[in-house]
Amino acid sequence: MFVHVDPAHxxxxxxxxxxxxxxxxxxxxxxxxxxxxxxxELARELAINPxxxxxxxxxxxxxxxxxxxxxxxxxxxxxxxxxxRQERGKLIQARLHQVLSxxxxxxxxxxxxxxxxxxxxxxx
Amino acid sequence: MFVHVDPAHxxxxxxxxxxxxxxxxxxxxxxxxxxxxxxxELARELAINPxxxxxxxxxxxxxxxxxxxxxxxxxxxxxxxxxxRQERGKLIQARLHQVLSxxxxxxxxxxxxxxxxxxxxxxx
Amino acid sequence: MFVHVDPAHxxxxxxxxxxxxxxxxxxxxxxxxxxxxxxxELARELAINPxxxxxxxxxxxxxxxxxxxxxxxxxxxxxxxxxxRQERGKLIQARLHQVLSxxxxxxxxxxxxxxxxxxxxxxx
Amino acid sequence: MFVHVDPAHxxxxxxxxxxxxxxxxxxxxxxxxxxxxxxxELARELAINPxxxxxxxxxxxxxxxxxxxxxxxxxxxxxxxxxxRQERGKLIQARLHQVLSxxxxxxxxxxxxxxxxxxxxxxx
DNA sequence: GTGGTCTAGACCACC
DNA sequence: GTGGTCTAGACCACG
Numbered sequence: 001m002f003v004h005v006d007p008a009h010x011x012x013x014x015x016x017x018x019x020x021x022x023x024x025x026x027x028x029x030x031x032x033x034x035x036x037x038x039x040x041e042l043a044r045e046l047a048i049n050p051x052x053x054x055x056x057x058x059x060x061x062x063x064x065x066x067x068x069x070x071x072x073x074x075x076x077x078x079x080x081x082x083x084x085r086q087e088r089g090k091l092i093q094a095r096l097h098q099v100l101s102x103x104x105x106x107x108x109x110x111x112x113x114x115x116x117x118x119x120x121x122x123x124x
Numbered sequence: 125m126f127v128h129v130d131p132a133h134x135x136x137x138x139x140x141x142x143x144x145x146x147x148x149x150x151x152x153x154x155x156x157x158x159x160x161x162x163x164x165e166l167a168r169e170l171a172i173n174p175x176x177x178x179x180x181x182x183x184x185x186x187x188x189x190x191x192x193x194x195x196x197x198x199x200x201x202x203x204x205x206x207x208x209r210q211e212r213g214k215l216i217q218a219r220l221h222q223v224l225s226x227x228x229x230x231x232x233x234x235x236x237x238x239x240x241x242x243x244x245x246x247x248x
Numbered sequence: 249m250f251v252h253v254d255p256a257h258x259x260x261x262x263x264x265x266x267x268x269x270x271x272x273x274x275x276x277x278x279x280x281x282x283x284x285x286x287x288x289e290l291a292r293e294l295a296i297n298p299x300x301x302x303x304x305x306x307x308x309x310x311x312x313x314x315x316x317x318x319x320x321x322x323x324x325x326x327x328x329x330x331x332x333r334q335e336r337g338k339l340i341q342a343r344l345h346q347v348l349s350x351x352x353x354x355x356x357x358x359x360x361x362x363x364x365x366x367x368x369x370x371x372x
Numbered sequence: 373m374f375v376h377v378d379p380a381h382x383x384x385x386x387x388x389x390x391x392x393x394x395x396x397x398x399x400x401x402x403x404x405x406x407x408x409x410x411x412x413e414l415a416r417e418l419a420i421n422p423x424x425x426x427x428x429x430x431x432x433x434x435x436x437x438x439x440x441x442x443x444x445x446x447x448x449x450x451x452x453x454x455x456x457r458q459e460r461g462k463l464i465q466a467r468l469h470q471v472l473s474x475x476x477x478x479x480x481x482x483x484x485x486x487x488x489x490x491x492x493x494x495x496x
Numbered sequence: 497g498t499g500g501t502c503t504a505g506a507c508c509a510c511c
Numbered sequence: 512g513t514g515g516t517c518t519a520g521a522c523c524a525c526g
Contacts, residue, residue, distance in 0.1 A: 012525065013525080014525080014526085027231065048526080049319075049525095051525095051526060052525080055525090055526090095226075096244055099219045100248060101248055102216065102219075103216045104248045106147070107150075110245065110248075116220055117220065117241060120217075120220055120225075121224060121234065124225055136500080136501060138501080164514095172502080173503045174503095175502075178514075181514085182515090192515090193380075194384070194511065195509095195510050195511030196511075196512090196514095197513055198513090261516080271478070286499085287499065296517080297517060298518095299517075302499075303516090305499085318498080318526070319498055320498065321497090337480075340474065340480070347467045348489070348493060349492075349496055350467075352496045354398070364464070364465055364468055365472070368469050369486075372472060372473055372482075385510080385511075421510095424510080427511090
C-alpha cells in the first residue's frame with residue numbers, strides 16, 4: 001500500500017492520509033479511475049479508527065480528488081492527477097516564499113541565505 | 125510596543141507572543157536585563173486575557189529567555205539574546221531543509237527548484 | 249491510583265502531581281507507552297480543577313516525560329523511565345550536598361555531623 | 373556588613389535577611405545588645421526597598437531575636453545567640469531527616485546512600 | 497471520549 | 512504595583 005501513517009507526527013492522521021493520497025495521485029501511483037482501498041480495509045491496514053479514514057476520504061471527495069463509484073467504492077476522479085500536481089507545486093512555492101521571507105526578515109543577509117540553500121541542495 | 129497578535133492566525137495566541145518576544149530579544153529590541161511589559165499591561169494592550177500572556181511568559185521562563193525579578197516583573201535573562209539568535213538560525217535552516225527535501229521528493233528537478241528560489245529571492 | 253495530593257502542602261498542587269508522576273515513572277508503576285489517567289479523570293479523582301492537572305501534564309510534556317497520543321490521551325515517553333531515575337538521583341545528591349555544606353558552614357564539627365547522620369539512618 | 377542579598381535567589385529577599393541576621397547572631401558576628409543597622413541604612417546598602425528590610429526586622433522581633441531600644445534602634449535580644457544556635461541545629465537536623473528519608477523512599481540502598489554521603493563529606 | 501486553548505475572576509506572597 | 516496559582520466554564524480539533 002502507498003499509505004503509511006505516523007500517529008506521533010504533529011500532523012493529524014486524517015491529514016497525513018489526505019496528503020499521501022494526493023501525492024500518490026500526483027505521481028501516478030494510482031491512476032485516474034482506479035479504486036482506492038475501502039475505508040474499512042485501509043483502517044485495518046493502518047490500525048487506525050475507520051472514522052479517521054472516512055474523514056480523509058470525505059475531504060478528498062470535497063476537493064474532487066476522489067469520487068464515488070456506486071456499488072464499487074471510491075475512485076480517483078478525472079483530472080485529479082493534474083490538479084494534484086499543480087496544487088503540490090503551488091504549495092511548495094508558497095512554503096518556499098514563507099521561509100525565505102522569514103529568513104530575510106530575521107536579519108540574514110542574502111549571501112548567507114544563499115549559502116544555506118546551497119548547503120541544503122547539495123545534501124539532497 | 126513590539127508585540128502584536130492576530131487571533132485569526134492558526135498559531136495559538138500564546139505562541140505568537142512567545143515567538144515575537146524571542147524575535148525582539150534576538151534583535152536587541154529588548155536588551156538583556158530589561159523588563160518586558162507586565163502580564164496585565166500586555167494583556168490590556170493586546171485585548172486578551174492575562175492568563176494567556178502569563179502562559180506565554182511561563183514558557184519563555186522555561187526556555188531561559190525570561191527570568192522573574194521578584195516584585196518588579198520579568199526581565200530578559202543573561203545570554204538570552206545569543207540563544208534566541210542561534211535558535212532562530214537553526215529553525216530557519218530546518219524549515220529550509222524540509223521544504224527543499226519535499227520539493228525534491230515531489231519530483232521537481234534541481235533546475236526547476238533553483239528557478240523558484242531565484243524568483244522568490246528577487247522578490248524580497 | 250498512584251497520585252495523591254495535599255492542598256495544604258506549601259508545594260503547588262500541579263508540582264505535586266508532576267513529582268508523583270515522575271516518581272511513578274521512575275519506579276515503573278507506569279511503564280513506557282502506557283497511558284496516564286486522563287486530565288478530566290485525574291481531576292475528578294483528586295477533586296481539583298482540570299486545568300491544574302492539565303498544567304502538570306503540560307510541564308511533563310515539556311520535560312519529555314509524557315507525550316500526546318492524539319485522541320487517546322497522554323502516554324509515558326520512550327526513555328522517560330531512565331531519565332526520571334537519573335533526575336531523581338541528581339536531585340537527592342544536590343540536596344544532600346546543600347544540607348551537608350550548610351551544616352559544615354554553620355560551625356558543626358565533622359564528628360557531630362556524622363552523629364546526626366547515623367541517628368537519622370538508623371531511624372529509617 | 374554581614375548581610376548580602378541575591379534577588380535572583382528563589383528565597384524571598386526578606387527571608388534571606390532574616391536568615392543571615394540569625395546566622396550572624398548564632399556565630400557571634402553581632403553580640404547580644406549590639407545594634408543592627410537601621411532599616412534605611414541597610415536598605416540603602418543592599419539597594420532594596422526599605423519595606424523589605426522592615427519586614428525582615430519585624431519578623432526578627434516576633435521571634436525575639438531583635439528588640440527595640442527606644443531612641444536608638446534595634447538590638448540583639450538577650451539569649452538570642454543561644455536560641456539561634458539551637459534553631460540552626462534543629463533546622464539542619466530536620467532537613468537532613470527529610471533528604472535521607474526521601475533518598476530511602478526513592479529506592480536507594482543504604483550502602484549507596486552512605487557512599488553519597490562520604491563523597492560529599494570528603495569534598496567539604 | 498481525548499487534549500489544547502482561551503476567557504473570567506479570584507486569592508496569595510512579594511516588593 | 513508585580514508574578515504565581517487555582518477555579519470555573521467554554522469551544523475547538525481529533526479519533
